[in-house]
Amino acid sequence: xxxxxxxxxxxxxxxxxxxxxxxxxxxxxxxxxxxxxxxxxxxxxxxxxxxxxxxxxxxxxxxxxxxxxxxxxxxxxxxxxxxxxxxxxxxxxxxxxxxxxxxxxxxxxxxxxxxxxxxxxxxxxxxxxxxxxxxxxxxxxxxxxxxxxxxxxxxxxxxxxxxxxxxxxxxxxxxxxxxxxxxxxxxxxxxxxxxxxxxxxxxxxxxxxxxxxxxxxxxxxxxxxxxxxxxxxxxxxxxxxxxxxxxxxxxxxxxxxxxxxxxxxxxxxxxxxxxxxxxxxxxxxxxxxxxxxxxxxxxxxxxxxxxxxxxxxxxxxxx
Amino acid sequence: xxxxxxxxxxxxxxxxxxxxxxxxxxxxxxxxxxxxxxxxxxxxxxxxxxxxxxxxxxxxxxxxxxxxxxxxxxxxxxxxxxxxxxxxxxxxxxxxxxxxxxxxxxxxxxxxxxxxxxxxxxxxxxxxxxxxxxxxxxxxxxxxxxxxxxxxxxxxxxxxxxxxxxxxxxxxxxxxxxxxxxxxxxxxxxxxxxxxxxxxxxxxxxxxxxxxxxxxxxxxxxxxxxxxxxxxxxxxxxxxxxxxxxxxxxxxxxxxxxxxxxxxxxxxxxxxxxxxxxxxxxxxxxxxxxxxxxxxxxxxxxxxxxxxxxxxxxxxxxxxxxxxxxxxxxxxxxxxxxxxxxxxxxxxxxxxxxxxxxxxxxxxxxxxxxxxxxxxxxxxxxxxxxxxxxxxxxxxxxxxxxxxxxxxxxxxxxxxxxxxxxxxxxxxxxxxxxxxxxxxxxxxxxxxxxxxxxxxxxxxxxxxxxxxxxxxxxxxxxxxxxxxxxxxxxxxxxxxxxxxxxxxxxxxxxxxxxxxxxxxxxxxxxxxxxxxxxxxxxxxxxxxxxxxxxxxxxxxxxxxxxxxxxxxxxxxxxxxxxxxxxxxxxxxxxxxxxxxxxxxxx
Numbered sequence: 001x002x003x004x005x006x007x008x009x010x011x012x013x014x015x016x017x018x019x020x021x022x023x024x025x026x027x028x029x030x031x032x033x034x035x036x037x038x039x040x041x042x043x044x045x046x047x048x049x050x051x052x053x054x055x056x057x058x059x060x061x062x063x064x065x066x067x068x069x070x071x072x073x074x075x076x077x078x079x080x081x082x083x084x085x086x087x088x089x090x091x092x093x094x095x096x097x098x099x100x101x102x103x104x105x106x107x108x109x110x111x112x113x114x115x116x117x118x119x120x121x122x123x124x125x126x127x128x129x130x131x132x133x134x135x136x137x138x139x140x141x142x143x144x145x146x147x148x149x150x151x152x153x154x155x156x157x158x159x160x161x162x163x164x165x166x167x168x169x170x171x172x173x174x175x176x177x178x179x180x181x182x183x184x185x186x187x188x189x190x191x192x193x194x195x196x197x198x199x200x201x202x203x204x205x206x207x208x209x210x211x212x213x214x215x216x217x218x219x220x221x222x223x224x225x226x227x228x229x230x231x232x233x234x235x236x237x238x239x240x241x242x243x244x245x246x247x248x249x250x251x252x253x254x255x256x257x258x259x260x261x262x263x264x265x266x267x268x269x270x271x272x273x274x275x276x277x278x279x280x281x282x283x284x285x286x287x288x289x290x291x292x293x294x295x296x297x298x299x300x301x302x303x304x305x306x307x308x309x310x311x312x313x314x315x316x317x318x319x
Numbered sequence: 320x321x322x323x324x325x326x327x328x329x330x331x332x333x334x335x336x337x338x339x340x341x342x343x344x345x346x347x348x349x350x351x352x353x354x355x356x357x358x359x360x361x362x363x364x365x366x367x368x369x370x371x372x373x374x375x376x377x378x379x380x381x382x383x384x385x386x387x388x389x390x391x392x393x394x395x396x397x398x399x400x401x402x403x404x405x406x407x408x409x410x411x412x413x414x415x416x417x418x419x420x421x422x423x424x425x426x427x428x429x430x431x432x433x434x435x436x437x438x439x440x441x442x443x444x445x446x447x448x449x450x451x452x453x454x455x456x457x458x459x460x461x462x463x464x465x466x467x468x469x470x471x472x473x474x475x476x477x478x479x480x481x482x483x484x485x486x487x488x489x490x491x492x493x494x495x496x497x498x499x500x501x502x503x504x505x506x507x508x509x510x511x512x513x514x515x516x517x518x519x520x521x522x523x524x525x526x527x528x529x530x531x532x533x534x535x536x537x538x539x540x541x542x543x544x545x546x547x548x549x550x551x552x553x554x555x556x557x558x559x560x561x562x563x564x565x566x567x568x569x570x571x572x573x574x575x576x577x578x579x580x581x582x583x584x585x586x587x588x589x590x591x592x593x594x595x596x597x598x599x600x601x602x603x604x605x606x607x608x609x610x611x612x613x614x615x616x617x618x619x620x621x622x623x624x625x626x627x628x629x630x631x632x633x634x635x636x637x638x639x640x641x642x643x644x645x646x647x648x649x650x651x652x653x654x655x656x657x658x659x660x661x662x663x664x665x666x667x668x669x670x671x672x673x674x675x676x677x678x679x680x681x682x683x684x685x686x687x688x689x690x691x692x693x694x695x696x697x698x699x700x701x702x703x704x705x706x707x708x709x710x711x712x713x714x715x716x717x718x719x720x721x722x723x724x725x726x727x728x729x730x731x732x733x734x735x736x737x738x739x740x741x742x743x744x745x746x747x748x749x750x751x752x753x754x755x756x757x758x759x760x761x762x763x764x765x766x767x768x769x770x771x772x773x774x775x776x777x778x779x780x781x782x783x784x785x786x787x788x789x790x791x792x793x794x795x796x797x798x799x800x801x802x803x804x805x806x807x808x809x810x811x812x813x814x815x816x817x818x819x820x821x822x823x824x825x826x827x828x829x830x831x832x833x834x835x836x837x838x839x840x841x842x843x844x845x846x847x848x849x850x851x852x853x854x855x856x857x858x859x860x861x862x863x864x865x866x867x868x869x870x871x872x873x874x875x876x877x878x879x880x881x882x883x884x885x886x887x888x889x890x891x892x893x894x895x896x897x898x899x900x901x902x903x904x905x906x907x908x909x910x911x912x913x914x915x916x917x918x919x920x921x
Contacts, residue, residue: 033813038805039798041381043821044837046844047806048462048469049381086373086383086547087572095572151604159611166608170598172571265605267371267573275369278768278796 003308010304014297021293022074022286026067029282035059036280040083057083070286079290080283082276089287092272097291098174100268103260104253106188108246111195118196119203120230120238123211134200141197146256150190150263157186168266187264191256195249202245206238213237240311247303250296359919360593362901364912365610365618367893368603371574375558375567376546377509378456378539383546384465386828390911391597394565394578395558397586399432399450399508400501402831404908405916409644409702409831411501414587415913417445417510417562421501427494427866430505434485439512440561440583446484452513452529454479456542459535463543468837468844472504496870499863502831512560516542564590564915574599578914591903591918610636616898617917622688622771625894636896640688642699643892644833644908645825647692648884649763649818650848654809658761658817660752662848666728667750667759668882672714673721674786675779681888684775689888694879695835696871699889700908703868704833708876718785725759725787736760737787760789763818764804767794771890772823797821806849818885819847825890828910834862835874839883850883 037050037059045053054060058069073080079089122131141149158166168187169180177184210216211234219229258270269288276284366372366387374383377392401415413419420433437445454473461467461474475495480488491500518525519537528534545557552558552570559566561581568579576597580590600606603621610618613634620627620638628638651662661667677691690699694709722732729741729749737759739749749757765776776792783790795803804819820826827838827845837843840859841851858874861867879886892910904916 032799033803035802036798037802039796039800039802042385043801043827043845043847045381046468046837049465049467052462053380053382081547083382084373085371087549091572154608154612158608162612165614166612167605167614170573170575172573262602263605263608265599265601265609267599267601271601278369279798280796280802 007301007305010301014294014301017297018290018293021289022071023067025286025289026070027063029280029285030063030066032280036083036282039280074290079287082284083281084275084279085281085284089283092284093269093287093291095172096267096269096272099177099266100254100257100261100270102174102177102184103168103187103191103266103268104257106184107191107256107260108195108249108253110188111192112199112242112246114192115196115199116203116239116242119200119205120207120235122200122204123207124226124230126208131204138197138200141193144193146190146194146259147263149193150186150260153186153190154263166264168261168264170265187260187266190263191253191260194256198249199242199245202242203238206241207234210234210237236310240307243306243310244303247299247301250299251292254292254295361596362592362594362914362917362919363596363598363614363616364914364917365606365615366574366597366599367619368600368606371599372570372576372597373549374546375552375570376542377511378453379465379543379546380463381465386910387912390913391576391578393563393911394914395561395563395567395581396509396511397563398506399434399510400506402502402506403911403913404644404700404831405905405911405913407905408700409502409908415915417586418505421505423497423500427491427497429488429490430497430500431482431486431488432505434510435586436485437562438583438585439514440559440566440581441512441515442583443512443514443560444484445510445562447481447487448484449510449513450487450508451479451481452517453509453511455529455535456511456539459532460539463539466507471836472507475504493864495864496832496862496866498866499832499834503834506831510562512562515557515560521545562586564588565595568594588913588915590915592914595914595917610896615896616901618896619893620896622686622890622894625686625688631896635899637899639895639897639906640891641893641895641906642690642908643825643828643889643910644697644700644831645828645889645892645910646695646697646833647822647826647887647889649820649822649887650804650884651818651850652804652807652814652816652848653851654807654814654849655817656809656814657757659809660750660754661757661759661761662817663752664728664750665881666724668885669714670721670724670786671783671788671885672882673717673724674783674788675885675887676716676782677712677886677888679716680775680778684771684778685888685890688894689890692886692889694875694886695839695883696833696875697829697889697908699891702833704871704875706872706876706879709879713880714882716782718782721786730759730787732787735784735787736789758789759787760791761817762791762793763820764793764795764800764816765820766797766800766823768796769823772820775887776820797823804847806847822887823890825892826887831909832862834871835859835878836863839878848884852877852881852883855881855883 037053038045041049041053058066081088082092085092118134122134125131154166157163164185165183167183169177169183171177216229216233219233254270257268258274261268261271269291272284273288276288370387372388372391374388375392377396397415397417399416399418400421401412403412405415406412417434417437418432419435422431434445434447439445457464458473475492477490477492482488514525517527517529517538519528519534519541528538549570549572553567564581564584565578566581568577570576578595580593606618607620607624609615631638653659653662681687681689681691692698693712696704696709698705725737727747729739729747730737731740739753739755739757741748742753742755744751763776766772780790780792800819800821804816805813807814836859837845839846839850839855841856855877858877861870862874895906900919900921901917902920903918904913907913
C-alpha cells in the first residue's frame with residue numbers, strides 16, 4: 001500500500017513538474033525579442049509575409065492566450081507543426097525518438113557492461129597496477145569531450161582503416177536503422193565511453209564500501225569464497241547507487257546523443273532540439289522539452305523502483 | 320577457487336568475449352552503408368548542413384521555398400524562363416526553359432512569350448493555359464506567395480492574355496526595363512499541370528476553378544495542404560506529372576531525396592545520371608567526414624579546410640569554390656537613438672569603411688575564398704552592372720585617414736576612443752543630432768556558429784580600434800540576429816540594435832538582375848536600417864523602369880559612395896569538393912543546383 005501511495009505521489013509530482021516546465025519554457029521562448037517570423041522566413045521576407053506568418057501561427061495573440069491554446073491542443077495530443085520542417089511535431093518525435101533511444105540504450109548497455117566488471121575488478125585489485133591503469137583511463141575518458149573522441153574514432157576506424165562508415169544508419173524506420181549494425185558501431189562506442197568512465201568509478205566506490213561491510217566479513221568467516229562473495233553479495237548491493245545514478249543520467253544521455261548525432265549524421269531527438277533552438281522553432285522546442293522532461297521524471301521514478309527491488313532495505317522514497 | 324585460478328579463467332573469458340565482439344563488429348562491417356556511387360548511373364550530392372528538404376510544390380510560402388527546396392522543385396517543374404548562372408554566366412538558359420522567346424513591345428509595356436513544343440510527363444502538351452493557371456493562383460494568393468513583393472509581380476502585371484496554346488501576352492502597368500522584367504519577374508513563372516492540379520480537393524474533379532477568386536483560393540489551399548504531406552511525395556499521383564528532367568523516386572522524411580529521370584522529358588536538359596541521391600547532413604563536420612570516407616561525390620568543405628586541398632586531390636576529388644551572386648554587408652540602424660545620429664553622417668560612415676581592411680580579411684580570414692565588395696552589386700563575377708567607382712574602391716583601407724576624418728569633424732581621441740567635442744552642423748563639427756560627449760562606440764549583433772565570422776569580427780574590431788572606434792561584438796544564431804534587428808522607429812524598444820551581421824554565407828543573394836529595390840529603397844522591405852536617400856530611390860527606380868544600360872552603374876556608383884551599410888567581403892557560397900570525372904556543369908552563382916547538368920565524364 002505504501003508503495004502504491006508513493007507511486008501516486010510521485011506521478012502527481014511528475015505531472016506538476018512537467019506542467020511548470022512548459023510554463024517556464026513557453027515564457028522564456030516568447031521573451032526572446034523580435035519573435036521567430038523574421039528568422040524563419042529569412043532576410044528577404046516582406047512585412048506582409050511576416051504578418052501573415054504571425055497570424056497563421058497565432059503569434060499575434062496575447063501571450064497568455066497563446067499558452068492556453070497550446071495547453072488545450074496539447075491535451076488533445078496535438079503538439080503543433082514545426083515552423084521549419086513542414087511536419088507535425090508529434091510525427092517528428094515519433095520518427096526521431098526511437099532513433100535516439102536505439103543510440104542511447106545501446107550506448108548505456110555497452111557502457112554498463114564494461115563499467116560494472118571494470119569497477120568491481122578495480123575494487124578487488126585496489127591500489128594495484130590494474131586499478132591505477134583503469135583509474136587513469138577513466139579520468140582521460142571522462143575528460144575527453146565526446147565530440148573529440150568521436151572524431152578520433154572516425155579518423156581511425158572510418159577514414160584510415162575503413163572498417164566502419166562515418167555515418168550512422170540513415171534509414172527512416174527502426175528496422176532500417178538496426179539492419180545496418182556497422183553504422184551503429186562508432187556512434188554507440190562514442191556514446192558509451194563517458195558512461196564507462198563515470199559508472200566504473202561509481203561501481204568501484206560502491207564495491208569498496210561493500211567489501212568492508214560486516215556481512216562480507218561474516219561471509220568470509222563462514223567460509224564463502226571470494227567469487228561467491230563478489231557475485232552473490234557485493235555485486236547486488238553495489239548496484240544500488242549505479243541504478244540511482246542511471247535514472248538521473250537520462251538528461252545527460254540526451255545531451256550526449258546530441259553531440260553523437262551531430263558528428264555521425266544521425267537525425268535524432270538531440271539534433272532536433274538543437275536545430276529547433278537555432279531556428280526559434282517554438283513548437284518543436286516545446287515538444288522536445290516535454291519529451292525530455294517526461295523521460296527525466298520517468299527515469300528517476302524507475303530508478304527509485306528498481307533500487308527498491310534490488311535492495312529491500314531501501315524504503316520507497318527514502319533510499 | 321583461488322583468485323589466481325579465477326584470474327586465469329577470467330582472462331580466457333575476456334579474450335573469448337573480445338574475439339566474439341571483434342567478429343561481430345567485422346561482420347557488421349560487411350553491411351557498411353553510404354559508399355560513394357562510383358558508378359556512371361548514380362551520384363551522391365551533399366545538401367547543406369542541417370537542411371532537410373521539406374517542400375516540393377513550386378509555389379508556396381516563404382517558410383518553405385528556400386533555395387534547396389526550389390532546386391529540387393526546379394528539376395521537376397521547369398521554369399518558363401530559366402534566368403540563372405548555370406551556363407557559367409548569369410543569363411537566360413534557354414535549354415532549361417519552357418519558353419523559347421520573349422518579345423517585348425517597343426514601348427516596354429508588354430511582352431509576348433512563345434512556348435516550346437513541350438509535354439508533361441503524362442504526354443499532355445504544355446500550353447499557355449498552364450501558365451495562366453500559375454498566374455491566376457499567384458494573383459489571388461500573392462500575400463502567401465514566397466516571391467511576392469508589394470508593387471512587383473503580379474502587382475505590376477495588368478493582364479495575361481492567351482493568344483493560342485503556345486503564345487500569350489503579359490501587359491505591365493508601365494514601361495519596364497526588359498532585362499529586369501525577364502530576369503527578375505518573368506523568371507518567377509512556373510507552368511503548372513493545370514489538367515491535373517486545378518481542383519479544390521483530392522476528391523474533386525479537375526475544372527477551371529482557378530478562373531474565379533474563390534476557386535483560386537481553394538486550389539491554392541488544396542495544393543499547399545497536399546504539399547505538407549512529405550510522406551506522399553514519392554507515391555501521390557499529384558506529384559507525378561512533371562515537366563522537368565527528373566521526378567522523385569523517394570523522399571524520406573529524414574531528408575534523403577532520390578531523383579530518377581523523367582523518361583518523357585522533351586526539353587533541352589535531359590538527365591545524364593539515372594539516380595541522384597541528395598543527402599542530408601546534420602553538420603558540416605559530418606559531411607566532411609563522409610567526403611573523406613568517399614561516401615559523397617559532390618560535397619563541400621569549410622574554408623578553414625582549404626589547406627587540405629592536396630589531401631582531397633589524393634582521394635580523387637577537386638576543390639572548386641562556388642562564388643555566389645551576392646553581397647555581404649553590415650546594416651547600420653539609422654534610427655538607433657544613440658548611434659543613429661552618428662551613422663547619418665557620411666564622414667562617419669566613411670571613417671568606418673576606411674577602417675575595414677577587406678583585402679586583408681580575404682587573405683587572412685577567408686583563405687582567399689571571398690571577394691572584396693565595395694558596393695551594392697556582386698563583385699564575385701564580372702558583370703556590366705558594376706560601376707568604375709565601385710570597382711575601384713572609393714574608400715580604401717587607411718585607419719590614419721579614417722582618424723583624420725573624425726578629428727576634422729569635431730571628434731577627439733580620449734583614452735583611445737573618439738569623443739564628440741565640437742557638436743554642431745558646421746563643416747568641422749560632429750553633425751546634426753550628435754551631442755557633445757558622444758562616444759564613437761558601436762555594437763554589432765553578429766551571427767554565431769562560424770569561426771570564420773568570429774575571426775572576421777575580431778579583425779574588424781582591431782582595425783576600428785586603431786581609428787578610435789570602439790566596436791563591441793554580441794553573437795546569436797542567425798535567426799535570432801534577423802529577428803532582433805528589424806526595421807524600427809527610434810521610440811521602439813526593439814530599436815536598440817546598432818549594427819547587424821547575418822552574412823556568414825553572404826548577406827543577400829540576388830535574383831539574376833541585382834537591383835536593390837528591397838534593400839536600399841526607402842520603402843524596401845529588407846532595408847533593415849531604415850536607410851533613406853531620395854536620389855538613391857530615384858536611381859533604384861530607374862534600374863527597373865529604364866532600359867538605359869548605365870542605370871545600374873549609376874546606382875552602383877551612388878551607393879558605393881554613400882555607404883548605406885558597411886561593405887564587407889563576399890564569401891563564396893560554398894567550397895565545393897567534386898569527384899574527379901563529374902563534370903558538364905557550372906556552379907550556378909544564384910545558389911541553385913541543376914542535377915540534369917551533372918554527368919560522369921570518365
